[in-house]
Amino acid sequence: MTDGLRNLDPALRSAWHPLCRSGEVTTTPRAFALLGERYVTFRSPDGDLRVFRDRCPHRFAPLSLGHCEGDVLRCSYHGWVFDADGVCIEIPALGPDATLPSRAKLDGPSAVAESHGMVFVAPETPLTPMPTIASADDPAFQRGDLPVLETRANAGLLADNFLDMAHFPFVHAATFGAGEAREVPNYTVAREGYAFAAAYEHEFANREDPGVAEGIRPLLQRRRLTYRYTAPFHLELAIEFLDAGGTNVIGFFLTPIDDETVRVYSSLWRDDLGGSEERMRDAIDFEIAVVAEDLRLQSRFAELVLPLDITAEIHTRADKTTVELRRILSDLVQAVRGSAPASSGN
Ligand code: FES
Numbered sequence: 001m002t003d004g005l006r007n008l009d010p011a012l013r014s015a016w017h018p019l020c021r022s023g024e025v026t027t028t029p030r031a032f033a034l035l036g037e038r039y040v041t042f043r044s045p046d047g048d049l050r051v052f053r054d055r056c057p058h059r060f061a062p063l064s065l066g067h068c069e070g071d072v073l074r075c076s077y078h079g080w081v082f083d084a085d086g087v088c089i090e091i092p093a094l095g096p097d098a099t100l101p102s103r104a105k106l107d108g109p110s111a112v113a114e115s116h117g118m119v120f121v122a123p124e125t126p127l128t129p130m131p132t133i134a135s136a137d138d139p140a141f142q143r144g145d146l147p148v149l150e151t152r153a154n155a156g157l158l159a160d161n162f163l164d165m166a167h168f169p170f171v172h173a174a175t176f177g178a179g180e181a182r183e184v185p186n187y188t189v190a191r192e193g194y195a196f197a198a199a200y201e202h203e204f205a206n207r208e209d210p211g212v213a214e215g216i217r218p219l220l221q222r223r224r225l226t227y228r229y230t231a232p233f234h235l236e237l238a239i240e241f242l243d244a245g246g247t248n249v250i251g252f253f254l255t256p257i258d259d260e261t262v263r264v265y266s267s268l269w270r271d272d273l274g275g276s277e278e279r280m281r282d283a284i285d286f287e288i289a290v291v292a293e294d295l296r297l298q299s300r301f302a303e304l305v306l307p308l309d310i311t312a313e314i315h316t317r318a319d320k321t322t323v324e325l326r327r328i329l330s331d332l333v334q335a336v337r338g339s340a341p342a343s344s345g346n
């Protein structure tokens with residue numbers, strides 16, 4: 001039995017995590033951290049993505065200090081060369097005809113993939129599905145990325161915060177929260193394996209709609225909010241403006257780095273900005289302010305752990321999404337521990 005989920009829970013190794021943005025990977029090796037380990041990333045001249053542990057098997061030097069020579073990677077310490085599969089094909093100190101040690105091979109994660117402009121890695125065989133964002137492949141949508149943040153936080157608590165519907169008027173009073181209703185409407189959560197969706201419609205005062213000033217539409221308009229969650233820390237909120245038209249999608253992707261640190265990737269997809277870069281920049285600036293309001297609170301939690309024992313906290317009908325989050329993560333932990341060898345001590 002577990003008392004909660006910390007960033008470095010071993011069960012999280014059997015899931016997909018964002019490692020970096022696709023655009024951050026070039027033909028120059030670069031390291032990114034995930035679950036207490038560092039991975040080196042680079043691309044072949046053809047653009048093929050490569051990800052290995054950032055550790056040369058010879059003397060454990062960081063491979064991210066090395067460089068690519070065409071399709072191969074050369075370590076900066078003693079010049080060993082590794083091919084596309086991570087197999088050592090040259091040890092300069094042994095000369096050209098040497099027999100190379102069979103163990104001279106790079107470790108890699110179990111699985112690597114790219115989805116909606118991000119590189120995902122699963123250190124062990126993933127039990128969770130590969131996360132996707134439908135709007136990312138829809139040409140009607142324009143994308144904007146927030147700067148990547150690193151913060152003191154628990155990834156489970158940040159996911160909890162993103163899915164939480166009752167904090168807007170309090171945490172976000174200085175941005176969008178002041179006009180938000182305090183009462184959370186009734187809604188249902190539809191779970192599918194290690195993912196769920198929850199949606200509700202409500203009325204809100206659309207002060208930004210020019211159609212209101214023109215008398216075309218009333219101030220009170222309908223809005224549908226759809227939350228989509230994929231374990232462990234992949235979150236999406238689609239806000240559809242049912243009267244004025246337009247959809248605003250917020251993606252929130254979390255990388256547990258160590259027990260006290262999370263990297264936060266957030267992106268926007270909008271189909272209502274008419275392709276304007278300036279309006280997208282304004283939307284990004286606004287979202288940066290919103291995320292800062294959340295992180296101000298989340299970074300201050302004394303204990304960086306998401307309780308998984310459903311009886312430990314008090315839940316209300318407004319908390320259905322965040323209860324489901326706990327259930328799914330608890331199921332993931334149990335599934336990984338159940339499939340681990342008994343001698344593993346987990
Ligand atoms: S540590 Fe990499 S070649 Fe020696």
Ligand SMILES: [Fe+2]
Pocket residue numbers: 161162167171172290294
């Ligand atoms: Fe928030």
